[in-house]
Amino acid sequence: MARPIWTGTLSFGLVTVPVGLYSATEDHSVHFRQLQRGTSDRVRNQRVNERTGEEVEYREVVKGFELAEGEYVVLEPAELEQISPGRSKSIEISGFVDLAEVDPIYFDKTYYLGPRGKEYARVYGLLHRALADTNRAGLATFVMRGKQYLAAVRVEGDVLVLQTMHYAEEVRDPHREIDNLPESAAEPSQKELAAARQLIEMLSADWNPADYHDNYTEQVRELVEAKLAGKEVVTAAPAPESTNVVDLMAVLERSLQQAGGDEPEPVTAPTPKGKAKAKDEEQDEEQPDEPDGDLDGLSKAELYHLAAERDIAGRSSMTRDQLLEALRPAQDKPARKRRLRAVS
Template sequence: MARPMWTGVLTFGLVTVPVALYTATSSHDVRFHQLERGTSDRVRNKRVNERTGKEVEFSDIVKGFEVTEGEYVVVEPDELEQISPGRSRTIDIAGFVDLADVDPIYFDRTYYLGPRGREYQKVYALLVEALKHAGKAGLAMFAMRGKEYLTAVRSENGLLELHTMHFADEVRDPRTEVDNLPEKAKPTAQEVKTAEQLIGMLSIEWKPDEWHDTYEDQVRKLVEDSLPAARSPSPQGPPPRPPTSSTSWTPCAAASTAHARTKATGRRRRSPPARPGPRQPPALPSRPAARRAPAPAPPPTRPRLSAPAPPASGSCPSSPKPSSTSAPPTSTSPTAPP
């Protein structure tokens, strides 16, 4: 249940009914925040001095009434609190009027009035039934949130409703606001009868649930249709991946972890030497990449050592002993890097 926004006593004559005030309407408008274009950064409003451009603290702000252009009468917040009507504790009904005599233009906002406890239900129900049969509304002055209101209390749908109302000087005169109002033009009786027949043909039953704010529905649909585009990465980034369901989360996470570990191990350890095999040829020694030249120069010619004299006939050739200063023979077979 909603919490009451005000509690007090409704009185008229010698009758007193403890009541609670509830909000009767709510707005479902789609609310937007102000963002800087191209970012998700909120735009904030600051209290800035118009002349200096510097931000002003809330405690340094006073109210001013402009008498002439650039001339103000300054009023401190404490001065306004001293004359504020405060918070009413009672709704004291001054009198009752016929609802048919009240122009709907005077009604502003609607609130529900309910009994403050079960022990007050009987006297509350008596007042509801009496106002319903009389067709009247009770007028009272009521102060709430630092402002004084003219209110009307009436019976509707088995409970009491309180309407805040406009004062007479707040309602504009239509004769001074609306142009081209008919003054001398009067329709004939036949024309009025024909219009009444058309109105009767188009008469429908009042069903408030059948009426909707179509603009609000279109705004909400626009926001819902823009959700996938807002959540997807920018066109310059990688393409979006399909969402992972809860059933496939565990194998996907395990595979991703194993792949990351394999890449990290390969970066820390060097590759082992290649082994000969049918599918793994021996690794060649690493060489710097040679650039292809149109006409490479021939390599320099090294002097060749003279071959030893052939042995005499009938003698066995002896194996030459390597000198201690001679260089070891160079192997031409490819070897794997250590």
């Protein structure tokens, strides 16, 4: 079993439970040693006195706050601990917030929280159940490794997790950071927007984290093995070029065809209310529905097209299974007549 990276207490109100903090993720990337080119000599990072050039041991390093060039206020680790006694050993929940109200940009690193003994399972389970029932997260602050963190304590499956968060002043304003954000004058045409929406709907999928892998790390490992075996290194395909704004609609149409769909559904300008009825009457004609066939053998894109033809509400947000469920009742019905309606 893994050892906790931090131990202390978790409290809400007067209820307190000893807990341990455990890493929830691990790094699987390929790690390299730094070498001097043309040799097998390792290059190391060292703590070096800038004036003398001599290496300094870790225990001899203190923190200095610079007032001016060469002038510092020196702080010892023990002094930093003394200004907030006990803060580094407690996670105090000060309030609870609806998870839906928290923008994901504020979340940082995730840790598991576990009770420090079986005798605390009841208190731990009480908080877990209460948070799950209310869909809320406890907001807290705590100190770890000389830094105070804002954190959210929430439910993940059958455990509590602690997610460190960014403070508001740490989140940058995108309008100050990005020079070329779209302006209102750059609004897409209705035809382009319809095609983009259709492409998103056709490529939508259920979230399954096991479907995604770190392909780059795999390629790095293959590169190492190829060089070790003296094989030729195969270069990857170049990055795609930026889409030409003039050909945007043509690119969208090709994307739809590549995704297994047809050209985007036609989009016409809205019809004035006074003429809507007359236009519908002009376009009314009876045509039999196409046979359903075996729905289970159809792709999600094909199911979506059937749902669009039958004007099934909410089809754009449905999964493949939900589309099947919505389409199946019509399978057992006799072929019926339907009207062709103008697209508005």
